[in-house]
Amino acid sequence: MTRNTPILRVENITKSFGGNPILKGVNLSLNKGEIKILVGPSGGGKSTFLQCMNCLISPDSGKFWLEEKPVDIFSKKELYRYRQQVGMIFQDFNLFDHLTAMDNVTLALRKVKKMDKKAASTRAMIELSQVGLDDKTKLYPAELSGGQKQRVAIARALAMDPKVLLLDEPTSALDPDLTGEVIDVIRNLAKKGMTMVMATHQISLIRTLADEILFMEAGTVVEQGSPKGLLVPGTRSQGFCDKLNSLSGEGI
Ligand SMILES: Nc1ncnc2c1ncn2[C@@H]1O[C@H](COP(=O)(O)OP(=O)(O)OP(=O)(O)O)[C@@H](O)[C@H]1O
Numbered sequence: 371m372t373r374n375t376p377i378l379r380v381e382n383i384t385k386s387f388g389g390n391p392i393l394k395g396v397n398l399s400l401n402k403g404e405i406k407i408l409v410g411p412s413g414g415g416k417s418t419f420l421q422c423m424n425c426l427i428s429p430d431s432g433k434f435w436l437e438e439k440p441v442d443i444f445s446k447k448e449l450y451r452y453r454q455q456v457g458m459i460f461q462d463f464n465l466f467d468h469l470t471a472m473d474n475v476t477l478a479l480r481k482v483k484k485m486d487k488k489a490a491s492t493r494a495m496i497e498l499s500q501v502g503l504d505d506k507t508k509l510y511p512a513e514l515s516g517g518q519k520q521r522v523a524i525a526r527a528l529a530m531d532p533k534v535l536l537l538d539e540p541t542s543a544l545d546p547d548l549t550g551e552v553i554d555v556i557r558n559l560a561k562k563g564m565t566m567v568m569a570t571h572q573i574s575l576i577r578t579l580a581d582e583i584l585f586m587e588a589g590t591v592v593e594q595g596s597p598k599g600l601l602v603p604g605t606r607s608q609g610f611c612d613k614l615n616s617l618s619g620e621g622i
């Protein structure tokens with residue numbers, strides 16, 4: 371497998387809710403180490419698409435390939451294996467409130483990867499250290515800041531050794547002074563070559579991390595290209611970033 375072999379490919383994903391078409395045939399092909407960023411107006415289908423890619427929401431139709439092998443997402447066994455390899459980070463962290471940071475990370479290692487307690491704790495410690503939380507392992511989510519909670523969620527996803535990480539607005543629920551620490555972790559992941567698809571309104575991430583931007587509107591990708599190609603006057607993507615810019619005061 372080379373850098374140019376798609377690690378994840380989805381084709382013609384459709385999804386309707388209550389008869390309303392929300393995704394109208396979305397495609398995405400992701401090479402190893404590539405980062406694709408979804409942008410676009412609220413309600414355009416970014417979260418639905420990410421959740422369909424992770425099969426948290428079952429798409430109405432669509433084809434999936436992982437490392438070029440077709441995945442039958444309607445087969446329980448294949449779906450179970452597929453979902454272990456495609457990690458997901460949510461805007462609101464989705465941690466278990468009754469478990470410590472450590473136990474949030476070890477849970478899937480023990481239940482899904484069948485690791486014993488010691489091996490799971492060792493692995494969890496490595497991941498929690500990577501995101502700068504070695505001294506917070508015994509704390510519960512209620513005792514952590516938003517940025518720390520999101521870093522636990524990232525450690526939990528990474529502990530499963532995903533081939534691809536899907537991130538849905540990972541910094542949107544955070545106070546501005548806490549976004550930096552999560553952005554740093556994401557930048558670090560990018561440096562290490564993690565393959566990612568991320569919906570974000572963070573201009574600095576869009577501009578500097580995206581190999582490709584996908585502008586989604588009304589359930590379809592209406593623009594797709596590199597930041598250099600798309601972030602030029604007259605494109606929808608540039609217009610969208612200009613709007614974000616005027617809200618945040620950030621430069622692009
Ligand atoms: N479970 C659901 N039931 C019914 N409609 C839904 C459901 N989930 C999403 N939708 C609808 O699908 C459309 C797309 O929503 P989605 O959350 O995917 O958009 P988005 O691009 O992520 O928006 P935002 O930028 O606000 O996060 C919206 O009109 C939303 O109301």
Ligand SMILES: [Mg+2]
Pocket residue numbers: 416417418538539569
């Ligand atoms: Mg969304």
